[in-house]
Amino acid sequence: MSAVTIDKGGPRRKVKYGSMSRDRTWALRWSYFFLVLFAIFSLTPPFYMLITSLKSSGEISAAINPWWVFHPTLSNYQELLGSNQYLRFFLNSAMVSIFVVTITMLISVPAAFALSRMKFWGSAVLATGVFLTYLIPDSLLFIPLFKMFAKLGELTGIQLINRWYVLLFIYPTLTVPFCTWIMIGYFASIPKELDEAAIIDGASWLQTLTRIFIPVALPGLIAATIFAFTVSWAQFLYPLVFTTSTDQLVLPVGIITTLVKGDVFNWGQIMTGALLGAAPPLIIYAFLMDYYIAGLTAGATKG
Amino acid sequence: MAEVNLRKVVKRYDDVEAVRGIDLDIADEEFVVLVGPSGCGKSTTLRMIAGLEDISDGDIMIGGDVVNDVPPKDRDIAMVFQNYALYPHMTVAENMSFGLRLKHYPKAEIKARVTEAARLLDITDLIDRKPKQLSGGQRQRVAMGRAIVRNPKVFLFDEPLSNLDAKLRVQMRIEIKKVHQKVRTTTVYVTHDQVEAMTLADRVVVMNKGRIEQIGTPGELYHNPATRFVAGFIGSPAMNFMPCRLEQAGDKLSIRLTDRLTFPVPPIRTARYKNIPRNEPLLLGVRPEHITEARPHAEPGVEAFDAVLDVTEPMGMETLVYFTLEGAQICGRVNPNAAAHDGAPMRLAVDLNNMHLLNEANGVVLGRP
Numbered sequence: 001m002s003a004v005t006i007d008k009g010g011p012r013r014k015v016k017y018g019s020m021s022r023d024r025t026w027a028l029r030w031s032y033f034f035l036v037l038f039a040i041f042s043l044t045p046p047f048y049m050l051i052t053s054l055k056s057s058g059e060i061s062a063a064i065n066p067w068w069v070f071h072p073t074l075s076n077y078q079e080l081l082g083s084n085q086y087l088r089f090f091l092n093s094a095m096v097s098i099f100v101v102t103i104t105m106l107i108s109v110p111a112a113f114a115l116s117r118m119k120f121w122g123s124a125v126l127a128t129g130v131f132l133t134y135l136i137p138d139s140l141l142f143i144p145l146f147k148m149f150a151k152l153g154e155l156t157g158i159q160l161i162n163r164w165y166v167l168l169f170i171y172p173t174l175t176v177p178f179c180t181w182i183m184i185g186y187f188a189s190i191p192k193e194l195d196e197a198a199i200i201d202g203a204s205w206l207q208t209l210t211r212i213f214i215p216v217a218l219p220g221l222i223a224a225t226i227f228a229f230t231v232s233w234a235q236f237l238y239p240l241v242f243t244t245s246t247d248q249l250v251l252p253v254g255i256i257t258t259l260v261k262g263d264v265f266n267w268g269q270i271m272t273g274a275l276l277g278a279a280p281p282l283i284i285y286a287f288l289m290d291y292y293i294a295g296l297t298a299g300a301t302k303g
Numbered sequence: 304m305a306e307v308n309l310r311k312v313v314k315r316y317d318d319v320e321a322v323r324g325i326d327l328d329i330a331d332e333e334f335v336v337l338v339g340p341s342g343c344g345k346s347t348t349l350r351m352i353a354g355l356e357d358i359s360d361g362d363i364m365i366g367g368d369v370v371n372d373v374p375p376k377d378r379d380i381a382m383v384f385q386n387y388a389l390y391p392h393m394t395v396a397e398n399m400s401f402g403l404r405l406k407h408y409p410k411a412e413i414k415a416r417v418t419e420a421a422r423l424l425d426i427t428d429l430i431d432r433k434p435k436q437l438s439g440g441q442r443q444r445v446a447m448g449r450a451i452v453r454n455p456k457v458f459l460f461d462e463p464l465s466n467l468d469a470k471l472r473v474q475m476r477i478e479i480k481k482v483h484q485k486v487r488t489t490t491v492y493v494t495h496d497q498v499e500a501m502t503l504a505d506r507v508v509v510m511n512k513g514r515i516e517q518i519g520t521p522g523e524l525y526h527n528p529a530t531r532f533v534a535g536f537i538g539s540p541a542m543n544f545m546p547c548r549l550e551q552a553g554d555k556l557s558i559r560l561t562d563r564l565t566f567p568v569p570p571i572r573t574a575r576y577k578n579i580p581r582n583e584p585l586l587l588g589v590r591p592e593h594i595t596e597a598r599p600h601a602e603p604g605v606e607a608f609d610a611v612l613d614v615t616e617p618m619g620m621e622t623l624v625y626f627t628l629e630g631a632q633i634c635g636r637v638n639p640n641a642a643a644h645d646g647a648p649m650r651l652a653v654d655l656n657n658m659h660l661l662n663e664a665n666g667v668v669l670g671r672p
Contacts (some may be wrong), residue, residue, distance in 0.1 A: 193388035196355050201402035201449070202376040212402075215392040 007060050046275070053077070053272040060267050076272040086273060088247055089254030092164045093233060094280070098248055100232040101225055104175040110288030111176070112183030113209045117195060127184060129291065134177035142241050145170060149242070164248045169237060171232045178231075179224040187213060222288050233281055251277045304368030305456040305489060306331045307352060313360035314347050314513075321347045323513040324361065334483050334490045338500035339510035341535070346461055348510070349493045353459050354378050366456055374510045376459075379476075383451035385462040387442040389434040389449075395421075396430045408519035420451040423462075423485065424478070440471045444478070451486060458483075460492040464499065476502055497537050501525070508647050531586065531666030534659060540591045540623065543633045546663065547587040549579055558587055558660075561629055569604030569655050576660055588659035588668070591623065594635030596643070597652040604656040615643045624649065 052060060054072045064070065080086045114120075115127040149160045149169075160166040190213060198208045214221060239253045246258060255273040259266045307329040312320040329600050337345040350356040352363060354375035361413040362369050370378050381402075389398050390405045396417050403413045421427045425445045427549050434442055443463055450458055451661045463479070464472045480503055483490055494500055501521040509516045509532070510523065517529040521537075528534035534542045548559045549568075556568040556576055568576060579585070597607040610626040612634075617639060624635045635651055660669045 125433075190384060191384055191388065193384040194390065196353075197384065197388040197449075198390075198401070199355070200375045200380065200382050201453070202354060202399075202405045207405060212390055216390070263427065 004164060013228040024100065046278070049271045049275050052267060053275050055268055057266070057268055077276075080269055080272050084272065085246060085258060086254070088253045089249055090277075091252075093251040093277070095168045097229055097232040098173070099165075100171040101228045103172050104179050104228040105167065105174065105221070105225065107215065108176050108179040108183055109221070110209065111180045112187055113205075113213060115180070116184045116187040118205070130177045130184075131181050132169055134174075134181065138174055141239060143171070145238075146241060147171075161242060162244050162248055164243060164250065165233075166242050167232070167250070169223075170238050170242065171235065174235075175228040175231050179228055181216065182224045182227070183220055184207060190216055226285065226288060229284060230281060233277075262293040306333075306364075307457055307489060307491065308364040309348070309352075309361065310364070311361040312348070312351060312358055314344070314351060314356060315359040322351070322512055325510075325513075325515050327508060327515065327518070329489060329491060332487045334492065334503060334505045335508060336492045336500040336506075337508045337510055338492060338494055338497055339516075341495060342512075343510040344513040345495075345510045347660045349459050349461055349491060351495070352457070352491060353380055353382050355485050359478075375423055377667045379455050380457045380459055381453045381455040382459040382461065383384035383443070383446045383450050385465050387439075387446045387466075389442055389445055391434050394431050394433055395426065395445050397449075398434070398445055399452050402449070402453050416452045416454070417448075423451065424448050425480065439467050440475060441553070443467065443475060447479070447482065451482070454488075456489065458488050458490040458492075460490065460494075462494055462521040463492075464494070464496075468534055472499075479503060490597060497539065501537065511538060527643075527668075527671060528659070529668055529671065531569060531588070531661050531668070534588050534661070534668065539589055540634045540636075542588050542590050542659075543594070544586045544661070545628055545631050545632070545633065547660075548583070549576060549581055549660070551581055558655075558658075560587065564608060565629075566606045566608075566653065566655055568658075571604070571656060571657060572670075575672070579669050581659065585669070586661040586663050586664040588661055589646050589653055589655075591634040591636045591656065593626075593654040593657045594633065595654070596637040596641035597650040601652070602654075605652050605654050607650055607652045609648060610651050611641060611644060611648050615645055624651070626651075 048067075051067065051069050052076070053076050056071065056073050056075060059069075059071060083175070115123055115130070140268045146161070149166060153159050153161060160169070194212060194216070195208050198212050203211065234252060235250075238251045239250045243249055243253065246254070249257065251273070255270060256275065259270045259273060307327075307528070309325055309327040311324045312322060313320065313324050325344075325348065327335075337348060339345050345542060346358060351358050352365075354370065358371055363371060364376055365380070386534075390401065393401065399417050399420060400413045403416065408416075417430070418427070421430055424447060426441060426444050426448060429437060429441060429445070434445070435443065443466075446463070462480075464475050468473060474501060479492075483503075488606065492499075492503060498604065501524075505523055506518060507524050508518050508521055510530050516531045517524060519527070524533060524537045528542075528559065531544065545560055550557050550559050550565070554573075556573055557565045558568060559565045598605075601607065610624075610628070612624050612626050613632075614625045616623040616625075621636045622639050622643050624637055624639070626633055626649075637649075637651070641649075643649055661667065662669055
């Protein structure tokens with residue numbers, strides 16, 4: 001009844017529906033537009049670094065178009081790569097990062113497994129606590145940590161301040177909570193029946209972790225590895241505070257402390273050093289992304 | 304292979320009792336199905352047998368040994384899960400052999416067992432595939448294969464067919480029965496589907512609210528239910544229940560349904576009901592297949608009556624008819640050729656030789672042999 005009245009009362013509105021493919025085409029066009037915009041925005045600084053690294057000091061300070069290289073030179077690269085100091089920073093950074101990633105994974109993967117699967121007294125509180133730890137800004141922690149390590153040196157005579165390996169004790173305080181949290185999430189997404197099946201099949205907790213959980217949660221493991229590596233490679237504040245001797249410095253601090261001499265900024269070499277320093281994470285990302293396959297759990301259970 | 308015994312097994316979650324002291328004896332090579340509505344404690348019971356849940360009280364024995372504190376891996380059981388629970392990063396063969404590899408069986412024996420199980424389940428061609436390349440039915444076969452290769456004392460199935468579509472479910476049901484006929488391993492199977500329970504089981508255990516309502520062969524449960532719950536749960540469409548009273552005139556017993564409708568109790572049932580107190584509120588339980596169209600030659604114990612049909616459902620091989628009697632909706636099954644029409648009167652007949660009388664207050668079926 002009422003439907004009839006409405007039909008008579010007003011003109012019928014025709015709604016035009018776009019075809020699926022036309023909607024999709026426009027969605028794609030907008031996506032590309034914004035992706036290109038974003039790419040330009042984020043690639044401009046590295047591009048600027050690249051062209052600056054190819055210039056001589058004279059050309060950098062000359063008042064000409066800064067977005068073009070008129071006399072490209074590799075002298076900055078030659079000087080840096082020929083300097084033992086720079087290679088020392090690189091080596092320190094590499095050792096710190098590799099050890100920190102290893103330590104982080106060795107702690108956070110079993111921790112995440114325990115927190116997500118073994119329901120023991122206080123496990124939920126502990127899991128939340130792990131996350132809350134990460135919320136404390138690192139800039140608040142460096143003074144107490146410095147005091148701690150200084151005191152440790154006084155009490156035991158073990159000198160950790162101004163040694164590159166002090167960072168192996170410090171970085172995990174940043175990486176372990178976050179990586180544990182990531183892994184808890186990944187492990188939680190693995191169906192409960194999978195570990196029950198493994199337990200019935202005769203697997204111990206450790207075997208369940210190594211033979212079922214780690215392979216199944218590999219994408220999460222890689223994400224956590226990338227995070228831990230990035231944090232330890234790019235960290236600036238802690239190495240600036242804890243290390244001072246040039247042979248103990250890591251790359252980010254080393255570039256700044258040795259290439260800025262008083263008020264003289266050696267821009268060409270700073271840019272080159274930073275660019276070379278950014279290479280390892282780039283290579284690692286490119287390499288690991290191949291393994292970062294989503295949907296590895298497909299087929300485990302009815303999906 | 305072994306028998307499984309449960310003695311006053313209780314499972315408590317904080318202050319909720321999920322399983323309230325059940326006793327169950329499962330014989331060697333027997334196929335027992337635990338059936339009941341969701342939350343009845345059937346899955347919890349199975350998981351306690353598996354060792355995936357601790358038991359709060361009582362004893363569980365497998366092969367005569369109390370296994371209350373034995374971890375799952377040492378109970379020598381295999382379990383098939385509702386969602387298959389295959390290891391996604393392993394091939395079918397690796398999935399099936401995982402348990403054997405953990406126990407360091409010789410490679411040749413692992414291969415032999417996997418090949419044999421694959422042949423039994425008809426998945427030989429799939430042996431090198433990953434689970435994600437398999438259909439639901441194939442995945443469930445692999446899950447069963449994983450159980451079979453272990454050659455355990457007991458198979459535990461937790462609603463293994465619930466994720467499959469109706470057609471595949473029927474097919475896999477037959478497969479499971481075939482496998483059990485071949486390997487004869489003691490099996491405990493949990494389902495909420497009474498058809499699965501009836502078709503697969505040597506004995507069915509009907510559970511409700513954490514207790515066992517009745518244990519019996521499918522035939523016993525169907526023809527001789529102990530309680531209203533069992534009578535209503537087993538069989539589809541469900542048994543009809545009509546409020547009634549038992550009356551006596553001389554030697555003859557009769558059932559009064561309404562002021563105008565009484566049925567005489569047939570002679571073969573009179574002995575059963577002679578000790579039931581008269582004039583107490585009772586329920587008459589009649590299965591739909593015992594309410595049919597009235598036939599010209601009345602058989603003994605079959606009583607005709609008139610009803611006005613509310614709804615008819617033609618099923619092809621039969622037509623289900625629904626009518627109301629004293630506020631209770633009753634279902635009958637009539638011949639598809641009988642003239643049954645929505646809203647029309649119809650002469651029906653009830654076969655009282657298969658009737659049940661229940662105590663309305665507590666739902667107990669009265670006068671069971």
